[in-house]
Amino acid sequence: MSVSLSAFALDRAEADKIPHVNKKARDNFIHYIYSDSHKAFAIAPGGTWAWTESEVSEDQARIIALMRCQQHTEQKCVLYSLNDKIVFDADAWPRLWRARSDQAKTSEYSISRHTRFPDLRFADSNGRSLSIRHFSGKITLIHFWGSWCAPCLREFPVLLELQTTLRKNFGNDVEMVLLQVRESFDTSYKWAQKYDFDKLPLYDSGVKDVDDSNLTTTDGKSYPDRMLARVFPTSYVLDRKGNVLFSHYGPISNWSEYLPFFTDVVKHKAP
Numbered sequence: 001m002s003v004s005l006s007a008f009a010l011d012r013a014e015a016d017k018i019p020h021v022n023k024k025a026r027d028n029f030i031h032y033i034y035s036d037s038h039k040a041f042a043i044a045p046g047g048t049w050a051w052t053e054s055e056v057s058e059d060q061a062r063i064i065a066l067m068r069c070q071q072h073t074e075q076k077c078v079l080y081s082l083n084d085k086i087v088f089d090a091d092a093w094p095r096l097w098r099a100r101s102d103q104a105k106t107s108e109y110s111i112s113r114h115t116r117f118p119d120l121r122f123a124d125s126n127g128r129s130l131s132i133r134h135f136s137g138k139i140t141l142i143h144f145w146g147s148w149c150a151p152c153l154r155e156f157p158v159l160l161e162l163q164t165t166l167r168k169n170f171g172n173d174v175e176m177v178l179l180q181v182r183e184s185f186d187t188s189y190k191w192a193q194k195y196d197f198d199k200l201p202l203y204d205s206g207v208k209d210v211d212d213s214n215l216t217t218t219d220g221k222s223y224p225d226r227m228l229a230r231v232f233p234t235s236y237v238l239d240r241k242g243n244v245l246f247s248h249y250g251p252i253s254n255w256s257e258y259l260p261f262f263t264d265v266v267k268h269k270a271p
Helices: 012-017 023-033 058-070 093-097 150-173 185-194 255-267
Strands: 040-043 049-052 078-082 121-123 129-131 139-145 174-180 214-216 222-224 234-238 244-249
Touching: 012 023, 023 040, 023 049, 023 078, 040 058, 049 058, 058 078, 093 255, 139 150, 139 255, 150 174, 150 255, 174 185, 234 255
Parallel strands: 139 174
Antiparallel strands: 040 049, 040 078, 121 129, 139 234, 214 222, 234 244
16 A cells, blocks of 8 residues: 555655765655664764664664764764654754864864864974964864875865955954865966965965975974875864864865854853
């Protein structure tokens, strides 16, 4: 016997309302709508998602969906849907970037959420020496890129829009720091000038060529670029003390979705 689609409590249009996720996630949510209870669909800032179906109880579905989601992200996973009900808390969603700054420590082995980002040494386009610590007191977006990296180049128009939006909404409270990898600053800067992206805050990471894969800190330590960026581009958002709030590996196609998160952390005074 066929079942009318009207028998399902969730509308397919709900898939388009899920924040941050890609088309694959939205397609899976359509399958979720027509799957058997007990079921749950979980998401996290940055686009991680997971779901489960046919569990023995609603509570088990919730636990399993959140667990599966959390296995793939350092951001906190939350439920978007439980059985045939949307349970997503849109008001609480932008608060998920907040870090426990009082407990953050620097790690020599990994850069993760709630750790202090290494005090990388770099220079501005005029050769003035700077470091991550120079931006203390501000929310800082660190972005690793290269003119040889096709996904990086596709993201540049979005970054230019983001720069304008951040400046308009937050003034000097939010800074962007774009650092080139696997090529000299001269090479990356010439590319940016050619395509009118030189208005972006481009900084010299100190890397000299394709064989140079190490970034250095103010105390002389060396970090392989792949320790900081599994893929290129990679982005980090740091709080006012230099602690990691958010990281994302790969390009972000719609940075405007993150504006509420920036708003929250600018307004929120961490202990």
